[in-house]
Amino acid sequence: MKYKFSEIFDIPKLQKLMEGLYLASGIPSAIIDIDGNILVAVAWQNICTKFHRVNIETELSCRQSDQYLKEHLRERGSIVPYIYYTCPNGLIDAAAPIIINGEHLASIFNGQFLFEKPDIEKFRNQARKYGFDEEKYLKELVNVPIYSKDKLDSIMHYFLQLAEMLGEMGVDRFRLIESQNKVLEESEARLKTIINNTPNVAIQSYDEDGKILFVNKASETIFGWVSEEIVGKTLDQLNWSKENAANMNKFKDLLESCKTRKPYKAFESIYINKQRIKKNIFTTLFPINLFGGKREFISIDIDITEKKRFEKEMKRLDQLNIIGQMAAGIGHEIRNPMTTVRGYLQLLQNRVELQAFKSQFKLMIDEIDRANSIITEFLTLAKTKPTKTEVCKCNLNELISKLFPLIQADTFTQNKQIIFEPGEIPQIHLNTKEIRQLILNLCRNGLEAMKADGCLTLKTYKDGQNVVLSVRDEGIGIPIENLDMLGKPFFTTKDIGTGLGLANCYNIATRHKAKIDINTGLNGTTFFVTFNSNCESSAQCLSS
Ligand code: ADP
Ligand code: MG
Numbered sequence: 139m140k141y142k143f144s145e146i147f148d149i150p151k152l153q154k155l156m157e158g159l160y161l162a163s164g165i166p167s168a169i170i171d172i173d174g175n176i177l178v179a180v181a182w183q184n185i186c187t188k189f190h191r192v193n194i195e196t197e198l199s200c201r202q203s204d205q206y207l208k209e210h211l212r213e214r215g216s217i218v219p220y221i222y223y224t225c226p227n228g229l230i231d232a233a234a235p236i237i238i239n240g241e242h243l244a245s246i247f248n249g250q251f252l253f254e255k256p257d258i259e260k261f262r263n264q265a266r267k268y269g270f271d272e273e274k275y276l277k278e279l280v281n282v283p284i285y286s287k288d289k290l291d292s293i294m295h296y297f298l299q300l301a302e303m304l305g306e307m308g309v310d311r312f313r314l315i316e317s318q319n320k321v322l323e324e325s326e327a328r329l330k331t332i333i334n335n336t337p338n339v340a341i342q343s344y345d346e347d348g349k350i351l352f353v354n355k356a357s358e359t360i361f362g363w364v365s366e367e368i369v370g371k372t373l374d375q376l377n378w379s380k381e382n383a384a385n386m387n388k389f390k391d392l393l394e395s396c397k398t399r400k401p402y403k404a405f406e407s408i409y410i411n412k413q414r415i416k417k418n419i420f421t422t423l424f425p426i427n428l429f430g431g432k433r434e435f436i437s438i439d440i441d442i443t444e445k446k447r448f449e450k451e452m453k454r455l456d457q458l459n460i461i462g463q464m465a466a467g468i469g470h471e472i473r474n475p476m477t478t479v480r481g482y483l484q485l486l487q488n489r490v491e492l493q494a495f496k497s498q499f500k501l502m503i504d505e506i507d508r509a510n511s512i513i514t515e516f517l518t519l520a521k522t523k524p525t526k527t528e529v530c531k532c533n534l535n536e537l538i539s540k541l542f543p544l545i546q547a548d549t550f551t552q553n554k555q556i557i558f559e560p561g562e563i564p565q566i567h568l569n570t571k572e573i574r575q576l577i578l579n580l581c582r583n584g585l586e587a588m589k590a591d592g593c594l595t596l597k598t599y600k601d602g603q604n605v606v607l608s609v610r611d612e613g614i615g616i617p618i619e620n621l622d623m624l625g626k627p628f629f630t631t632k633d634i635g636t637g638l639g640l641a642n643c644y645n646i647a648t649r650h651k652a653k654i655d656i657n658t659g660l661n662g663t664t665f666f667v668t669f670n671s672n673c674e675s676s677a678q679c680l681s682s
């Protein structure tokens with residue numbers, strides 16, 4: 139049996155019931171469970187509680203009596219289904235078992251009593267023997283009820299009927315508890331499944347001390363810690379990277395203020411998770427009150443990284459649009475006069491009388507070329523559509539192979555290495571001119587980030603429906619605070635950088651409905667460009 143007698147029955151009510159019986163009929167009683175716990179005790183005789191159970195020797199006799207009844211309960215007959223016993227102290231106890239669902243859970247006792255008037259002399263001697271106050275002892279003896287064997291039969295039959303009825307009630311209650319528990323278990327299991335499998339919504343619960351009690355699967359995916367690693371620990375005990383320190387402190391402060399002040403908090407933050415992936419998180423924190431006055435704190439975190447990326451992309455495209463319009467408007471106007479100036483400079487630098495200024499002429503022409511290349515890149519930004527004729531279905535590996543010698547030459551002159559590892563990939567729709575530009579820009583950045591001997595690795599591979607191009611360098615990495623700036627026109631950390639290379643790459647990727655991801659650290663940076671190979675026509679694949 140899963141339950142104890144005291145879990146199935148309302149013990150205070152039983153106590154009242156038996157007290158009522160005593161008041162009406164003078165019948166003392168007790169219910170003791172199978173483990174020996176006294177659950178109900180009514181009118182135990184003072185002669186026992188104040189004398190027999192107080193003296194060490196007589197108490198031993200009391201225990202003998204308890205033991206006898208316990209051991210012999212099974213021997214009761216079916217006609218007289220109870221047993222009785224006269225204890226060595228001279229009083230009688232009777233007992234019957236309460237059976238629930240075939241199991242003996244408790245026993246009901248009647249006692250102590252006598253069958254006939256007591257032998258006063260015997261009790262007087264007993265008082266002397268054990269040093270009881272004779273007068274008080276004999277006074278209590280008078281209170282012990284006396285009934286005949288027939289009366290005991292009828293009392294015990296009544297008790298048994300009561301026990302039987304209690305047993306049946308117990309079984310009913312037991313079944314009710316079982317079925318209620320089953321319903322509860324089912325609904326708990328359903329809730330757990332829902333909470334555990336809710337995608338993209340991380341749910342954790344914390345206790346009052348900030349200890350993590352539960353995390354769902356989405357939590358494991360977003361933050362990178364599996365349940366076994368973190369349950370039972372506080373946030374301080376987890377090995378968060380330094381960049382999260384401010385966030386952690388903020389979260390802990392909010393947890394504290396949730397306990398005392400306004401109970402509901404919502405905020406946005408950026409985490410670097412265990413796998414060092416940057417995540418934008420929207421958190422809602424609130425307390426819940428549980429049974430018994432217990433409180434837990436629930437944190438619901440929504441991964442809004444993609445949303446943020448989309449917002450950023452929209453903002454960037456807006457900026458590009460403005461720049462594009464500007465570029466289209468003034469680019470040509472600047473380039474034309476510059477071509478004239480460059481032409482004259484070239485002409486003049488060959489004049490004999492100006493040979494003394496040859497190096498200055500070279501410098502001026504180089505500077506004009508540089509300005510011109512900036513304007514060229516600037517003008518590419520203005521372009522929003524690839525011209526139809528430039529788009530074709532082709533293999534990225536072939537395109538890279540053709541471009542490879544060019545990049546290799548550049549690499550070797552800088553004493554660096556380059557590797558190309560082509561993977562098995564399907565053909566995809568590409569604007570070859572633009573993708574060539576994208577690859578060159580990424581390679582150029584990779585090379586510029588590395589010291590001599592560094593190695594640049596280009597790879598292509600298939601990832602589900604997607605074709606991925608990765609460009610990995612062994613350079614200095616990109617500081618976290620700069621990550622958000624990448625792709626913004628004119629953002630550069632280089633003395634002679636234009637800050638337009640990545641802006642162009644993002645622009646080209648957007649036109650190809652491709653995505654650029656970055657993984658960066660102290661050992662280098664990898665740019666991933668992910669194309670969807672599933673587009674059947676160029677119109678579908680390339681934004682119009
Ligand atoms: P530029 O190369 O002219 O500076 P880009 O738009 O190509 O402009 O790059 C912008 C900035 O991004 C660079 O100045 C550099 O700080 C950073 N960056 C880009 N690629 C890398 C890389 N592979 N490693 C380190 N930093 C990089
Ligand atoms: Mg660059």
